Amino acid sequence: EVEHAPYRQHAALTMEGVHHTFDSLTAVRDVDLEVRPGEVVCLLGPSGCGKTTLLRIAAGLEVLQQGRVTLNGGEIAVPRGKHVPPEKRNVGLAFQDSALFPHLTVMENVTFGLKGQPQAQRRQRALSLLEQLGMAAYADSYPHMLSGGQQQRVALARALAPSPQLMLLDEPFSSLDARLRDRIRDDTLHVLKKVGAAALLVTHDPEEAMFMADRIALMRDGHVVQVGTPRELYCAPCDPFVVAFFGEVNELQGEVRNGRVMTPVGPVEAGWLPEGSQAQVMIRPEALRITEHFEPAPEHRHSHVVMSKLLGRSSLLHICAHGEDGSEAHLHARVPGVFLPAEGQRVDIHLDLSQVFVFPSALA
Numbered sequence: 001e002v003e004h005a006p007y008r009q010h011a012a013l014t015m016e017g018v019h020h021t022f023d024s025l026t027a028v029r030d031v032d033l034e035v036r037p038g039e040v041v042c043l044l045g046p047s048g049c050g051k052t053t054l055l056r057i058a059a060g061l062e063v064l065q066q067g068r069v070t071l072n073g074g075e076i077a078v079p080r081g082k083h084v085p086p087e088k089r090n091v092g093l094a095f096q097d098s099a100l101f102p103h104l105t106v107m108e109n110v111t112f113g114l115k116g117q118p119q120a121q122r123r124q125r126a127l128s129l130l131e132q133l134g135m136a137a138y139a140d141s142y143p144h145m146l147s148g149g150q151q152q153r154v155a156l157a158r159a160l161a162p163s164p165q166l167m168l169l170d171e172p173f174s175s176l177d178a179r180l181r182d183r184i185r186d187d188t189l190h191v192l193k194k195v196g197a198a199a200l201l202v203t204h205d206p207e208e209a210m211f212m213a214d215r216i217a218l219m220r221d222g223h224v225v226q227v228g229t230p231r232e233l234y235c236a237p238c239d240p241f242v243v244a245f246f247g248e249v250n251e252l253q254g255e256v257r258n259g260r261v262m263t264p265v266g267p268v269e270a271g272w273l274p275e276g277s278q279a280q281v282m283i284r285p286e287a288l289r290i291t292e293h294f295e296p297a298p299e300h301r302h303s304h305v306v307m308s309k310l311l312g313r314s315s316l317l318h319i320c321a322h323g324e325d326g327s328e329a330h331l332h333a334r335v336p337g338v339f340l341p342a343e344g345q346r347v348d349i350h351l352d353l354s355q356v357f358v359f360p361s362a363l364a
C-alpha cells in the first residue's frame with residue numbers, strides 16, 4: 001500500500017481521468033474526484049453538464065470508458081476490463097424517482113436489501129432508520145398510501161439499511177415542495193452524518209449544495225470547474241462561471257490602471273492583471289451597502305434609486321450609480337430587511353470588497 005502511505009484511510013470513492021461519451025457527445029471530460037470517508041460531496045452544475053452520468057459511472061450503471069474508479073481503495077472499474085456490477089459495489093442508491101416495491105410494505109421495502117441477517121435484526125435496523133427519518137409510524141403502510149415526500153424518506157431508509165460505505169444520491173429532494181424539502185434535507189444530512197456514510201449527491205441547486213456538502217464539485221460542460229468547501233467556492237471563486245452560478249451578479253468592464261480598476265462605486269484591486277488590460281468586475285448584489293443621502297447635491301451627479309422592491313427577507317434596489325469621474329452604471333443591490341427608499345432618492349454606496357471579484361476580461 002505504498003502509494004497510499006500518507007493516508008490512514010482509503011477514500012470512499014476516487015475517480016481518476018474519467019471521460020465518457022454518448023456517440024459523438026462528450027458528457028464527462030477528464031474528471032478527477034475524491035469522496036473521503038464520511039464526507040458529503042455535491043456534484044453541482046447546470047442541466048446537462050454531466051452530473052448524472054458521473055454518478056451512474058460511480059454506481060456501475062454506466063460502463064467505464066476511460067479512467068479509473070476505486071471504492072475504499074479497491075479497483076471496481078477499468079476500461080475494457082474489470083466492471084464490478086452495481087449490486088456488488090456496496091453503494092446505496094437513491095435517485096429522484098426511487099421506485100419502492102408497490103406490493104411490499106414500508107418495512108419490507110427497507111429490509112429488502114438485508115439478506116442473510118436474522119429477521120429480528122433486520123426489523124430492528126429498518127425501524128431505527130425509519131425512526132430517524134420520521135417514518136416509523138408507517139412501517140406497515142404500502143407505498144401508494146404515502147405522499148411523495150414520505151416515499152422518498154422510505155427510499156432513503158432502504159438505501160441506507162445495508163450500511164453502504166457510499167451513498168449515491170441523484171436529486172433526491174427535487175420532487176418535493178419547498179417546505180418539505182428543507183425538512184427532508186435536514187433529516188437526510190443528519191442521518192448521513194450519524195451513520196458516518198460518505199455520499200456523492202447530485203443537485204443543480206446551489207443553496208442545496210451549500211447546505212448539504214462538505215465539499216462541492218461544480219461542473220460545466222462535462223468537466224469539474226472547481227472543487228472546494230461551500231465557503232471556498234462562494235468566497236474564492238476561480239472564474240466568472242463559478243461566481244455567476246451562485247446567483248445574480250453585477251458585471252462591469254474596466255481597464256487596469258495603477259493596479260486597480262475604477263468603477264462608478266469605487267476602485268477595485270486588480271494588481272495581478274497586466275497594466276492596461278481589460279478586466280471583468282463582478283459585484284454581488286449584497287456587496288453594495290446603500291445609505292440614503294440627504295446632504296445638498298454635490299457638484300457631480302449623485303447615485304440614485306431607480307426602483308425598490310420588498311422581497312420579504314431582503315429588498316432589491318435598482319441603483320443608477322455615478323462615479324466621481326463621471327462614469328455611470330446600473331446596478332442591482334440586495335439589502336437585508338425592509339429598506340425601501342423612494343424612486344429618485346439619492347444614495348451613498350459602500351462596496352463590500354469581499355463579495356467583489358475581478359477576472360481578465362473575456363471581451364479583451
Ligand code: ATP
Pocket residue numbers: 022025026027045046047048049050051052053054204
Ligand atoms: P440534468 O441536471 O439535466 O439531469 P446532468 O448534469 O445530470 O443534467 P447528464 O444527465 O449526465 O447531465 O447528461 C450529460 C449529457 O449527456 C447531456 O447532454 C445528455 O443529453 C447526454 N446524455 C445523458 N445520458 C445519455 C444517453 N444515455 N444517451 C445519450 N446521451 C446522453
